[in-house]
Amino acid sequence: MRRRAAALAVPFSAVLLAMTSCASIPEEWKTPAFLQSDADQKDARLPTVTGEVGTAPEVDFGDKAPPGEQLSGLVEKGPGEGALIRQDDLLQVQIVDYQWTGKGEAEQTQSSYEAGAPVLLKMEEMSDELRKDLVNQPVGSRVVFVFPGQDPDEAAAMGQPEPEPGDSVSVVDVEKRYGKGDVVPGKQTTDGGDGLPTSPDSGPGKPEITIPEDTDPPKKLETVDLVEGDGPEVAKEQQVVVQYTGARWDDGKVFDSTWDRGGIPFTFAIGLEQVIKGWDQGLEGKKVGSRVMLVIPEDLAYGKDAAQTGSPAGTLVFVVDILGAVDSTPPPQAEPEDGADDAKKGDDEQGDDESDDESDEDDGGR
Structure with missing residues (x-):
């Protein structure tokens, strides 16, 4: 991701x-x-x-x-x-x-x-x-x-x-x-299917994802709770800790997985565009302890120009274990300068957002 x-x-x-x-x-x-x-x-x-x-x-x-x-x-x-x-x-x-x-x-x-x-x-x-x-x-x-x-x-x-x-x-x-290799503790109650990919319970190992044959991918985001956790719901701007595996719908090949990096959990802030839109939309509101299958259409993944940037193209399928979620530390509030008014403060905040949008991207298959 x-x-x-x-x-x-x-x-x-x-x-x-x-x-x-x-x-x-x-x-x-x-x-x-x-x-x-x-x-x-x-x-x-x-x-x-x-x-x-x-x-x-x-x-x-x-x-x-x-x-x-x-x-x-x-x-x-x-x-x-x-x-x-x-x-x-x-x-x-x-x-x-x-x-x-x-x-x-x-x-x-x-x-x-x-x-x-x-x-x-x-x-x-x-x-x-x-x-x-x-x-x-x-x-x-x-x-x-x-x-x-x-x-x-x-x-x-x-x-x-x-x-x-x-x-x-x-x-x-x-x-x-x-730790390395941590997975959610709950029992998997479904493997998916019914026109969507399947992923049987892999225990402590890397999930397997099977794409249904002769089936067109869905045009909208689909989520399936393979394991329904009993923890709190993931909220926007929280730091989320996950294990995941991602495969392409077109050929079923895995293009990225935490398991391929030793099972080291991955962290990101949800809802802040640090990951593709399908992750932000599909994981927010899910409970900690859940294993979620995400079927993400192209427009919520890497878009039509994905291949040009070396990203996986088309519809993508992920199996994500939500290990934890914690509130993010709020940024410090700078003391306003003398004479600064609310309008000036608003301009400063807008400028900060534009600066964030120009941040460099970190590759690594994610």
Whole structure:
């Protein structure tokens, strides 16, 4: 499913900042103080974090000064019930950020708890230094990270604004993990058919899609719930986590599948044109835990010029497992300039939309 490259609305936390900069950690940050994940071996320079995982943490900086180097430690080991975090998982987490400016002085800067929107972290895109306090810990664990602030001279040399003083702190609560090969747990009650393609229950494996012989494709979008989930309905602008396989109606050949990439779940924001229209229209309102067959006509897929762009042409058929859906973090609201009126604000928002429409597309068969 081709989608446009989605820009982060905000560098939501120090963890995300480090991850999205090619997962590179400056050499001077790599110190022996980056400890193994053992709660009774936390570095004494870390702030004290208390409170129940699943609620906003309470962070006490005491009379400690920012250490000026990267530190981290496990605050609380979750119950997990055997669901240990793996290094290639997709994690659903809550993150609360602080700016640690001086001895005993810190201010909360962002909180996914307050925003009402968890964050999805791709473990495989994170460096080993960031993953090591998370890997092999149970779901429900809490980890605290400290990152040194950027050098002002370095920021100036790179043409960046002057950085905030002190270190940044992120408290990360792991709510859920999505792993390679995950599928919806429910029982498949239909294989499709009746003039539409069929897809028998494939268990934990890659779905098979069979196109009916001597049958014209439908002219409108068709959806079939092969498995009806019992989770909440997928809502517009949510981040959705799926496994999928897609085939062409014309020849039945699979052209794209998460299973062909190791069964790594795919994520996208629904209703924001990050995927083809047939996905946005066909998956919105479906329940989490559902396996849905989508039969998407050409005009809701890649259009008549699909072949010219290297995309699959004609009517397309997908089998999609909806593993999860979470609210997206709202973008920060910029403070209006002096004298700005509502009309000016409307012009700015329209300009932002036009800029988004010019985003580069990210290939990869999607």
